[in-house]
Amino acid sequence: MAKVLMRASLVAVSLVWVLAAQTVLAAEVKRYVVEGSRAAELDSCVEPTERMRRMHFEFIKHQRISTVHEGIRGTKYSLAGCVECHISYEEQQPQPIDRPDQFCGACHAYAAVDLNCFDCHASVPNGGGLDAEAQAAHRAAGVEKLVQSGRNGEGH
């Protein structure tokens, strides 16, 4: 009986350790998603988080060619999409995403990688051109596309 009790308690202790170790691991990985952005409410980006961390530039680098040269705007990878979802607001003013305390800026500062997308691209969602109705329609269509799309980002 004592032996059984002993074994059970050992198993319990080891289980606790395993769980604790996992929590520590999770805490060690820095999180740059800014609270209050739409992205903070989602489980993952258009790809699993790990994949996005390593591959996000690959995704948008290929996407930019298909957009500029082939006019394809309905892909799930899009810099405008990054900005749209990861932007955070202070007093209802969108904060430029390349600023060192914002999503793109903070991680790029940590990794010491130059970020020059926003020399040309808008660092806050800045609609202009299309009217609100059309934008809403496109967004709806874009999300629909994202759900249907089975592409894994390597086929193009």
Add this chain to the structure above:
Amino acid sequence: MTDKTDRAENEIDSGRRDFIGVAAGMTAAVVAPGVLLHTVAAAPRSEPVTSDVRWGLLVDTAKCADGCSACVEACNDENGLNLQTPPEGEPDRKWDAQKAVWIRKVKLQDNQTGRVTNLPMMCQHCEHPPCVDVCPTGASFKRADGIVMVDRHLCIGCRYCMMACPYKARSFIHQDTTDQLTSVPRGKGCVESCNLCVHRRDYGEASTACVDACAAEGHHAIVFGDLKDPNSAINQKLKEIPSRQIREDLQLNTGVRYSGV
């Protein structure tokens, strides 16, 4: 007897007719919103552009009013060009010559007759664009649907294309830019020009900012459309009124045509 049968059949027929009428009405009611929704919510393009279409403009200079700059302002607004600010201490004259413009209003006068012609001058979207010929990096390119544009990811800012263009259509961005529009990324060190509102093309919209503005002013001097579609508004107009290409001696086969010059 026969009369009776006929009447009976007629009754059946009218009943059937009513039913078909109702059914058609119901179908229309169910389908119509879908059709409308489809036309309004044109989805962003998901297939590569093809050479089945060639976008172009037709400018009727007889309708282009002196002193009106609605198209220029609409273009500036659409593409965020009105967000440019002059560098500190730059004299107005120099700034006017240096700032990026995609459309210029040009006034021509025939000195012998005194006849004055106004026209908007922008990238002519040549079939054989000299700017593409001279570009050392492939940044200046012609899209399959005939739009001549700059891939700013590849542009090194050498400005050969500006030299090569017979229409003075291209501009260079000399300074850091801020507050760009999401649909029109633009930044220091790149050349740019009219791209026939390419973002509108990719979202399936019907016309360009300049065409809309000209129509809103009541001039209707610019027509936008597909040069390859024989039924398009632009082709109907081209068939109807005399038009020409500017510097047609260069044989560039421009996509922007003018009438009355």
